[in-house]
Amino acid sequence: MARKPASMYRYIKGHPSTRREYMGGIPASRISQFVMGNKNADFPVHLSLLANEKCQIRHNTLEAVRITVNRVMEKKVGSTNYRIRVRVYPHAVLRENKQATGAGADRVSQGMRASFGKIVGTAAQVKQDQVILTIETLRQHISHAKSALRKAGIKISPPCRIDIKEHAS
DSSP, rough: OOOOOGTTTTSSOOOBBBGGGGOOOOOOOOOOSSSSEESOOSSSSSEEEEEOOOOEEEEEHHHHHHHHHHHHHHHHHOTEEEEEOOOOOEEEEEEEOOOOTTHHHHHOOOTTTTOEEEEEEEEEEOOOOEEEEEEEEOGHHHHHHHHHHHHHHHSSSSSSEEEEEEEEO
């Protein structure tokens, strides 16, 4: 069965299912790394991607965002001039009441009977103004980091904004 669009899981409805020890068959998170780039250096500029509204962001979306930002930064500034941190973790378990379609589906499908749903993935529940991703870099690379975060914001379903903070180093 094909993956559903992110708009189906964007809004937070009710309480999340998070107790994995009581559930079986939860797919592994697609996010392979939460920190990339130069992990040892101190960088004076921190650029963050913030969500403008509360929502859910699926784990495969977070991985796509991470890959996009990492690729842009590695090509433009080199792997030693930045650090990327994914600041949210997909805890909430997503369920779906799968329906059979096509000829004879009415005999196969059970409709809404016991429709708690099968586990289809996980998502991070993000509050309004919560940081999703942070890039730490040098002052001369701010424009490249902003363009990387702009490309990342396009991939996420809620509207996002970029916040820039300078730290003394």
